[in-house]
Amino acid sequence: MKSFKYLLTGIALLFALLSCDQTNSLPTKPEMKSDLSEIVFPREGGSQTIKVSTNRAYTATLLNESDAEWCRVSVSGGEKGESEITVRVDALDGDFRQTVLMLNASAAVSDIVIMQTGVPVLTTSEATAVDENSATLGMSWKYSGEISVAEAGISLTGGGVTTNHAIAEATAPGSYSLRLQDLSPETSYEVRAYLTTTDGQTYTGPTVTFTTDKAPVVARIASLREAAAAGASTVADNLLVEGVVSKVFPLTSTKAADITTARVLLQDGNNPGDVVTVSGVEGVKAGDRLSIRAKGAAMELSKSGALTLSSIIGEVKTLSSGNTLEPVVIAHTDLGAYENMYVAVEKTQLLMIYLDAASYPSWGSAPKFTLEVEGSTVSYDVFVPAVSGLATEAPGRGSGTVSGIVLADGSGCILMLEDAALTSARFESLLDLTFLKPVFSGMMTVGEDISGCAVEVPYKNGDNSVLAGELTVAVSGPGAEGITVETLSDVTVAAGNGSIRFAVSGTPAAEGEVVFTVNGITALTDNSCTAVVAAPFVPTVGNFNVYWIPTTANVPKNNIPDLLNCDENTNPSAVGVSALTLNASASNKSATKWSGDWGATGWDVNAGGAQVQYYETTLTVASGTTLALSGLDFAFRSASGDFDVNFLYSLNGGEFTSFFTCSTTEVSAGTVPLGKMDFFKAIPAGSVVTFRLVPYSTASAGKFGLAKDNKFAIYGNAQ
Numbered sequence: 001m002k003s004f005k006y007l008l009t010g011i012a013l014l015f016a017l018l019s020c021d022q023t024n025s026l027p028t029k030p031e032m033k034s035d036l037s038e039i040v041f042p043r044e045g046g047s048q049t050i051k052v053s054t055n056r057a058y059t060a061t062l063l064n065e066s067d068a069e070w071c072r073v074s075v076s077g078g079e080k081g082e083s084e085i086t087v088r089v090d091a092l093d094g095d096f097r098q099t100v101l102m103l104n105a106s107a108a109v110s111d112i113v114i115m116q117t118g119v120p121v122l123t124t125s126e127a128t129a130v131d132e133n134s135a136t137l138g139m140s141w142k143y144s145g146e147i148s149v150a151e152a153g154i155s156l157t158g159g160g161v162t163t164n165h166a167i168a169e170a171t172a173p174g175s176y177s178l179r180l181q182d183l184s185p186e187t188s189y190e191v192r193a194y195l196t197t198t199d200g201q202t203y204t205g206p207t208v209t210f211t212t213d214k215a216p217v218v219a220r221i222a223s224l225r226e227a228a229a230a231g232a233s234t235v236a237d238n239l240l241v242e243g244v245v246s247k248v249f250p251l252t253s254t255k256a257a258d259i260t261t262a263r264v265l266l267q268d269g270n271n272p273g274d275v276v277t278v279s280g281v282e283g284v285k286a287g288d289r290l291s292i293r294a295k296g297a298a299m300e301l302s303k304s305g306a307l308t309l310s311s312i313i314g315e316v317k318t319l320s321s322g323n324t325l326e327p328v329v330i331a332h333t334d335l336g337a338y339e340n341m342y343v344a345v346e347k348t349q350l351l352m353i354y355l356d357a358a359s360y361p362s363w364g365s366a367p368k369f370t371l372e373v374e375g376s377t378v379s380y381d382v383f384v385p386a387v388s389g390l391a392t393e394a395p396g397r398g399s400g401t402v403s404g405i406v407l408a409d410g411s412g413c414i415l416m417l418e419d420a421a422l423t424s425a426r427f428e429s430l431l432d433l434t435f436l437k438p439v440f441s442g443m444m445t446v447g448e449d450i451s452g453c454a455v456e457v458p459y460k461n462g463d464n465s466v467l468a469g470e471l472t473v474a475v476s477g478p479g480a481e482g483i484t485v486e487t488l489s490d491v492t493v494a495a496g497n498g499s500i501r502f503a504v505s506g507t508p509a510a511e512g513e514v515v516f517t518v519n520g521i522t523a524l525t526d527n528s529c530t531a532v533v534a535a536p537f538v539p540t541v542g543n544f545n546v547y548w549i550p551t552t553a554n555v556p557k558n559n560i561p562d563l564l565n566c567d568e569n570t571n572p573s574a575v576g577v578s579a580l581t582l583n584a585s586a587s588n589k590s591a592t593k594w595s596g597d598w599g600a601t602g603w604d605v606n607a608g609g610a611q612v613q614y615y616e617t618t619l620t621v622a623s624g625t626t627l628a629l630s631g632l633d634f635a636f637r638s639a640s641g642d643f644d645v646n647f648l649y650s651l652n653g654g655e656f657t658s659f660f661t662c663s664t665t666e667v668s669a670g671t672v673p674l675g676k677m678d679f680f681k682a683i684p685a686g687s688v689v690t691f692r693l694v695p696y697s698t699a700s701a702g703k704f705g706l707a708k709d710n711k712f713a714i715y716g717n718a719q
Contacts, residue, residue, distance in 0.1 A: 030056045030108035041116040042145035045089040050101075050112060052083050058105035060085055067099035071114055080105075087114060095119050117143055122205030124154075124193040125177070131293070131314075132185040132213040132238060138177035139170070139193030139205060148198040155204070156180065158189035170195075185215040213238040216293060221266070221274040221307070224294075228301040235294040241309070243267050244323045245288045246275065246342040247405045265340055265405065266290060273328045275341050279310040289319040306339040327403045335406060335415065344403040345415070346497075433493060434460045435524040440516060440531040444479070444508050447536050453504040455485060455516045457524065460497050467491045471520035473502050478512025479533030485516065508533040537673045539631025542717025544571040546619075547633075548580045550598035550708045560589035564598065567711075574718040575627055576620035584613045592703055597637050599705020606696040611648075611656065615693040615706070619683075619714070627683040627718045630675035632691075635710030636664045641699035647672060649679070650690040667707060674716065 035051040052058070059077040062068055074086035087101065095118045103110040115121070125138030137154050152170035156163050170176045183189070189212070193205035219239040227235075243266035262282045268274035269289065284290060293314025300308045327344035335345070404415045435457055442453025455473055473485035486503045493500075502518075510533065517528040546569045554564060563579040582589070588602035605612040621627045636645065647660040659679070660672045674680040683689060691714070695704045706712050 028055060030054075030106035032056070032058060032103055032105040032108035032110045034103060034110045034112060036112055037110075038113045038115065039087060040142055040144040041089045041092075041114070043092045043116070043118040044145075045091045045116070047086055047088040050085045050087065052078065052085060052103065052110075053081075054078075054103075054105040054108065055080050056105035056108065058103055061102050061104075063100040063102065070097065070116075071099055073101060089114070089116055092116050092118050096121060115142065117145070119143070120147065120173075120195050120203045122193040122195060122203055124191055124205040124208050125175075126208055127189075127191060127210035129179075130210055130212060131295075132215045133183045134179060134181045135183060135189075135210060135212065136177055136179050137165075137191055138175065139167075140175035141170070141193065141195055141203075141205075142173050150196045150198045152176075152195040153193075154178065155192045155194050156189055157191075158187050159184055164194065183212050185212055187212050213295070216240045216295075218242055218291075219294070220271075221268045221276045222271065224276065224299065224309075225274070225301065225305070225307045228299045228307055233299060235297045235299060235309070238293075238295045241266065241276065241278075241292045241294045242269070242319070243274075243276070243290060244269055244325055245284055245286050245290060246325050248284065248286055264290075265342070266292075267325060267342060269323075272326050273341065275307075277306065277308040277340050278312065279308065280312050281316055284316075284318060285321070287323045287325065288321050289323050291317045291319050302339065304337065304339040338406045341406055342403070343406055343415070344401050346401045433465070433523070435521055436460070437526045438516060438518050438524075438529040440504075440529050442504065442531075444483070444514070444531060444533045445536055446508050446511055446533060449505075449507055450483070451503075451505050455502045455504060455518065455529065456499040457502075457518055457521065458497075458499045459493060465493050467493065467500075467521060469520060471500065471502075471518070474517040474519060475514060476517070477515045477530075479508055479510055479514045482506045482509040483514060483533075511535050537676050539671060539673055539675055539715070540717075541715045542628070542630070544575055544627065544629075544718045545569075545713065545715040546575075546577045547711040547713035547715075548706075549711055550596055550706050552596035552708065555594075555596050555598045555708065557593060557595035558590075560592055560598065560600065571718050574622050574625045576622070578618040578620075580615060580617045580712065582615055588613065591701075592705065594637070594703065594705060594708075596708030597705040598708070599637070599703055601703050602700055603643065603695045603697045603702055603704055604700045606694050607698075609646075611692065611694050614695075616690060617714075618688060618690045621683055621685055621687045621689070621718070623685050625685050625718050627687075627716060628675070629680040629683070629714065629716035630673075631713075631715055632672040632674055633669075633711055633713040633715075634672070634693075635667070635669040635707040635712070636695075637667050637703075637705050637707040638664050638695075638697075639666070639703045641697050641702040643695050643697045643702065643704050646694045646696070648692045648694065650692070651679075652688050653690075656690075656692055664704075669707070669710065674714075680716070 031054060033053045039048050039050075041048070057077065057079050060073055060075055062071060062073065070090045072088045085101075096116070098113065098115045101112040101114055103112070120141050120143040122141045123139065125140070127135045127137055129136045137156070139152070139154055141152065149171040151166045153164060153166040156165060165178060165180065167176045167178055188209060190207050190209050192207045195203045214237070216238045217240065219241055221241065221243060224235070224241065245264050246267040247265040249263045249265075263277055263279040264281050264284060266276050266278055278292060281290070281292070292309075292312060293316075294309060294312065296311070296313055297309045298311045300310070302308070325342060327342045328338065329344045329346060330338055332345050335343075402415065406415055436459065438455055438457045440453070440455055442450065444450050444453060468490055471488040471491055475483050475485060483504065483506045486505075488500070488502065491500055512533055514531050514533060515528055516531070518524060519527070521527065546566045548564045549567050550564065555561060560582070563581040565579050566577055569575070569577050582598060582600065584600040585602065588600040591601045592599050600613065603613060606614070619627070632647070636643070643664045645662050645664060646658055648656040648658050650656045659677055662668075662670065697704065
């Protein structure tokens with residue numbers, strides 16, 4: 001099938017003759033209207049009529065003079081007013097031809113496409129609304145003759161597979177689209193419109209291509225703020241932003257701000273201090289947990305550090321509703337640094353002061369509260385833009401906590417309270433003791449010691465009383481085996497806010513949920529909480545695996561070497577690996593008489609965390625590569641005392657950071673789960689990471705070394 005392109009042209013009239021009548025009126029603007037913008041003729045040709053309306057004389061010309069050989073118009077122009085133009089087309093000996101009839105009335109132009117087809121003319125639209133697994137595709141076709149269409153639609157090729165997607169309505173000429181799902185991320189696709197007649201003839205349109213996005217990842221609000229602080233103005237990657245709505249701002253006007261676009265405050269579920277204002281999100285309420293596709297959204301960071309996302313074009317999903325929000329507890333002097341955040345200011349008093357309507361016209365007669373802080377002369381104005389539900393009398397002067405959203409205005413910050421029912425019940429006396437639901441802190445994994453975990457019962461406004469007798473915690477559930485909780489006796493509840501802490505210890509034996517039930521506190525109405533015992537972390541060896549093995553051959557008894565070259569590096573082009581060096585004095589190495597064990601004496605030089613004598617190796621990540629480490633295997637041998645071994649790393653020559661410690665007596669071996677540590681999950685391209693092992697012993701004659709015939713290995717995956 002042949003195809004043609006045409007260039008629309010028009011004559012721009014640079015100057016018009018101005019004339020004035022007796023009323024000195026300005027000349028009327030030229031206008032040109034036609035009832036058709038496109039005419040399609042069948043193969044056998046024929047004639048059609050165009051109706052024209054203009055307030056100027058006009059000309060009628062074809063795009064090219066040669067087009068007049070097959071297409072003729074009844075006039076070359078006309079006067080102002082209503083008129084008709086007849087277009088006649090000869091029979092077509094071919095598949096397709098096209099021209100343009102240009103109507104010009106003093107620079108008011110109307111271009112009419114004249115098309116003659118012997119076959120259907122198909123167009124393939126560019127893909128739109130492309131994400132990682134879906135896209136909207138379109139096609140259109142034109143034909144004026146008789147044709148019986150069996151099927152029309154879009155042919156899609158990608159990943160080595162071609163599939164046809166018929167559009168039921170497309171059996172008649174017109175424009176059509178469909179949304180395709182279940183596409184593969186990061187995959188290039190070819191799209192072509194097709195049409196098949198009932199007699200088996202197939203016609204196709206031009207091919208267009210598109211590539212799906214990467215699969216989206218959830219981004220922490222804090223990471224978006226860091227990107228904005230570094231100068232990013234839009235979200236470039238395919239990211240999902242998740243959080244709980246802490247405040248919905250409808251279209252309104254307040255003293256704090258004139259809100260012309262509906263927006264919400266989204267709070268990070270894991271860090272209440274991280275919030276982002278999202279403009280253009282409607283139909284949600286406080287407590288809804290949202291997932292927002294943020295690719296392409298505009299980012300803006302205010303001087304106070306408040307982050308705003310706008311121009312959201314991606315999908316907004318409500319994942320759950322009714323979530324509990326916890327405010328960030330701040331000092332009263334820090335109010336100005338928490339713009340847009342949900343905060344609580346403790347130990348406060350409120351005095352109600354009513355303002356007349358003229359004081360703040362945009363607020364009308366909204367009441368104003370003065371926020372006073374115990375032990376301080378500093379106060380803030382607290383405005384509540386509502387009247388209903390307010391206490392008829394000022395609250396008592398008992399101390400309590402006020403929570404709400406911090407908003408900025410021209411002169412500072414105010415606190416928009418989350419509720420306006422300021423009754424005395426909101427402000428509890430310091431002597432009113434209240435116990436809250438128990439909470440579990442820590443992480444539990446099958447087969448690992450869980451010392452440091454705890455069950456805590458928070459309380460507010462303790463009164464220095466004693467809970468007589470024993471307080472116990474019962475442990476139940478599928479993951480309870482191997483877990484114990486300490487028993488407390490005659491616990492004192494100190495004045496103010498605090499918690500009762502039960503230490504959790506043991507080694508869990510099975511995965512599953514664990515229920516902790518606190519007994520002995522009669523005032524505790526909800527006395528249980530849950531936690532989960534996770535499966536043990538098992539490091540996996542990917543395409544990167546490097547190790548060193550001391551042997552009698554490379555570490556002879558009387559000649560301790562300074563370094564060992566690695567025995568294997570399965571990914572040398574992506575990650576460069578240095579030799580493993582032993583940095584120790586010659587006298588300390590010569591004093592070691594082991595054969596094959598690679599070590600030294602004099603490890604007391606590392607007292608107090610000093611790094612004088614140590615083992616070290618360096619990994620260099622190539623450009624375009626990300627390194628994810630999962631494990632580090634070690635086997636040590638020691639004599640003449642106990643040893644503590646500190647594992648450290650340094651990035652790009654910076655300070656060394658400890659990431660693991662262990663103790664060893666005689667022979668010990670183990671694995672460091674690097675894959676559980678955030679830094680080692682994605683070491684960026686171009687990084688230089690230095691590992692350092694620093695043993696320590698109080699005995700100067702104590703011997704320590706890497707055990708012979710055992711691997712010292714580092715492994716993971718480079719991509």
